[in-house]
Amino acid sequence: MLVYIVKRLLLLPLLLLVFSVIAFILIQAPPGDFVTSYVAELAASGSSMDRLQIDALRELYGLDRPGYVQYFKWLSRILQGDLGISLDFQKPISELIGQRLLLTVILGLSTFLFTFAVALPIGTISATRQYSFFDYFFTVFNYVGVATPTFMTALILMWLAFSKLGITITGLFSPEYADAAWSFGRVVDLGKHVWLPMVILGLDGTARLARILRANLLDELNKPYMEMARAKGMPEWRLIIKYPVRLAINPLVSSLGWYLPLIFSGSLIVATVLNLPTIGPLLLRSLISQDMFLAGSIVLSYFGLAVIGTLLSDVLLAWLDPRIRMEES
Amino acid sequence: MNTNAILSVRNLKTRFTMDEGTTKAVDGVSFDVAPGQVVGIVGESGCGKSVTIKSILRIVQKPGEVVGGEILFRPQRHGENGTDFVDLAKLDGRGKEMRTIRGNDIALIPQEPMAALSPVHTIGNQLVEAVQLHRKINKRQAEEIAIERMKEVGVPSPEERMSAYSWELSGGLRQRVMIAMALLCSPRLLIADEPTTAIDVTTQAQVLNLLRGLQKNHDMAIIFITHDLGVIAQVADDVVVMYLGRVMETGPVDDIFHNPLHPYTKALLGSIPSIHTTSREPLPTIEGSIPHPFNRPAGCPFFPRCAAYMPGKCDRQTPKLERIGEHQSVSCFLHHEVAEEI
Structure with missing residues (x-):
């Protein structure tokens, strides 16, 4: 088990290196650069720059050099722990995304826990009481959950909360805590705000996971080990949770590999709609203004989160299923 | 009815009600099992032999249902005066009373040991659980009983097997583990559902000898289900011949064969x-x-x-x-x- 985890961890830097190349190519892909869009922005607001000024700006940021030189300069700075400076905000990038990254992870993990905490009982009861009212109700509920875009759910809930209850439910903090330093009060405030984005982001995943679990469980419920456990004299609910649910969870856990990264990066639109201080909206803005170093850092941190998510799911699966553990060692 | 019997099945009826129609899987089956006796139930696939024993254990799942008859069972070893029968057919299949009998007084040896064991739980876990369901003892003591039983049924180095998984064992070994599991709580009645179909012929003979020996040592009664008349001739005292949910003929094995x-x-x-x-x-x-x-x-x-x-x-x-x-x-x-x- 330990060997397995270490092996996976050793692979991590290599993966991130490959991803850094991809991230860089992706950012360079759109035509023009930061200066081009900066000039365009200036032109739109009525002012302008002369040719010399523009070239000086390009030289300052190294934008006149070939792509690979820019990449290696960027990479060597990252390896030294320096993410560079946002061209748009004129601030160190680590300062810009540090807290947002933390909030993204907090939101992502709570969404993930919410998803499992809700999907597990729904899927289990739907399968064990197949074709009951409960089952039909959640079948419909799940289809609606899968079919409704999350940002739409966010918009509807925002509108409902505002028009019926008169409260605004955007952001992750109350105004007084928004820019404050971390304190106990701020954590409590975050707890008060995080549940709504968590529910909105988690609905879709919950619906999917509950469907998958129901189908898996229906396969498991007729297996001979169920009969054996009954013949031992085990109470029905205890045996359902110990054996078939445990076995039906395995495919679910392997789906974490893609689900966790999806929560981290997929929250972009919802985060923008709900005005959440996560890295999603920042990525959107940096892409529009072609703030390449900022965008690169964000994309790279998304990759990092994806890799960590996959690693987590692999470790969890190996821990849950001895067959996988044996195979690997 | 045999007043000495520990199990007396009277006119048992089990049905499966489905949209397509009703199947009378067991349609008025009667037989007795005396203490220490081996009763073989024989018949083709689909004759209702498996449903019969599932009905006795009360683990028939929906849409199946025991709809009639009596399953008179004497759970206690003491006070065998013929009056302390429990009618299992009247108990709630999932209820506490039935669950204390199941696995404790009546144990099952399943048809396919591989499928009957969970692949993600250790052998030890599944054995200890079976003991602790019926005995108020700690894990350590339960483990000792499990190892003891595995030794008894001829599982080599049983201490190591405790942490093994079902897929790490051979077919014969798995069946021995299942037999050990059935013996954990010293049942009065052992139900073996085609215990030799999933294993090869040489191992089959060993398992049959083992069951015979255990039956004598523990003074258990055994209901042995098979479609193999050769196996019946080797192990059974009495034979019940079933066809389409009904008993065609029953009697001592010599009479039935000769x-x-x-x-x-x-x-x-x-x-x-x-x-x-x-x-x-x-x-x-x-x-x-x-x-x-x-x-x-x-x-x-x-x-x-x-x-x-x-x-x-x-x-x-x-x-x-x-x-x-x-x-x-x-x-x-x-x-x-x-x-x-x-």
């Missing part, structure tokens, strides 16, 4: 290959095939395939299981005139 009364029993015995028959001669088979459960024939279920079919009699009335001679009972109009009341 003096079969029912045409179905005769046909079954006739289709066993013998070393004395001349080679290249086709093996006798039973004509036709088992009717679909939704299209059960009226009257005797076997009459469409019966060599001694009496038109106007066998297709009109269903013969009752009646005692003929000292020990044997048969449900056939060739031997008596008693019909089931409708």
Whole structure:
């Protein structure tokens, strides 16, 4: 088990290196650069720059050099722990995304826990009481959950909360805590705000996971080990949770590999709609203004989160299923 | 009814109600099991032998349901005065009373040990659980019992097996683990559901010998289900021959083999290959095939395939299981005139 985890961890830097190349190519892909869009922005607001000024700006940021030189300069700075400076905000990038990254992870993990905490009982009861009212109700509920875009759910809930209850439910903090330093009060405030984005982001995943679990469980419920456990004299609910649910969870856990990264990066639109201080909206803005170093850092941190998510799911699966553990060692 | 019996199944009826129709999987089965006796239930696939034992254990799942009859069982070893029977058919299959009997007084050896063991739990975990469900003892003590039982059934180095998984064991070893599991709480009645079908012939013989030995040492009764008459001849004291959910004939194994009364029993015995028959001669088979459960024939279920079919009699009335001679009972109009009341 330990060997397995270490092996996976050793692979991590290599993966991130490959991803850094991809991230860089992706950012360079759109035509023009930061200066081009900066000039365009200036032109739109009525002012302008002369040719010399523009070239000086390009030289300052190294934008006149070939792509690979820019990449290696960027990479060597990252390896030294320096993410560079946002061209748009004129601030160190680590300062810009540090807290947002933390909030993204907090939101992502709570969404993930919410998803499992809700999907597990729904899927289990739907399968064990197949074709009951409960089952039909959640079948419909799940289809609606899968079919409704999350940002739409966010918009509807925002509108409902505002028009019926008169409260605004955007952001992750109350105004007084928004820019404050971390304190106990701020954590409590975050707890008060995080549940709504968590529910909105988690609905879709919950619906999917509950469907998958129901189908898996229906396969498991007729297996001979169920009969054996009954013949031992085990109470029905205890045996359902110990054996078939445990076995039906395995495919679910392997789906974490893609689900966790999806929560981290997929929250972009919802985060923008709900005005959440996560890295999603920042990525959107940096892409529009072609703030390449900022965008690169964000994309790279998304990759990092994806890799960590996959690693987590692999470790969890190996821990849950001895067959996988044996195979690997 | 045998007053000495520890289990007396009386007119048991189990049905499966589905949209397509109702299947009478078990349709009035009766037999007794005396203490320390091995009763073999034999019949083709789909004759209701598995449903019969699931009904006794009360683990028939929906849409199946025990709808009639009695399953009289004597759980206690003491006070065997014939009055302390519990009718399992009247208990709630999932209720506490039934659950304390299941796995404790009546244990099951399943058909496929591989599928009956969870692949993600250790052997030890599943054994300890079976003990702790019925005995208020700690994990350490439960482990000791589990290791003790594995030793008894001939599992080599049982301490190591405790942390092994089912897929790490051979087929024969897995079946031994299942037998050890069944013995954990020293049951009065062991139900073996075709315990030798999933393993090869040499291991089969070992498992049969083992079961025979254990039965003597623990003074257990065994219900042994199989479609293999050869196995029945080796292990059983009494035989119950089933066809389409009904008992055709029952009696001591010697009587059934040497003096079969029912045409179905005769046909079954006739289709066993013998070393004395001349080679290249086709093996006798039973004509036709088992009717679909939704299209059960009226009257005797076997009459469409019966060599001694009496038109106007066998297709009109269903013969009752009646005692003929000292020990044997048969449900056939060739031997008596008693019909089931409708």
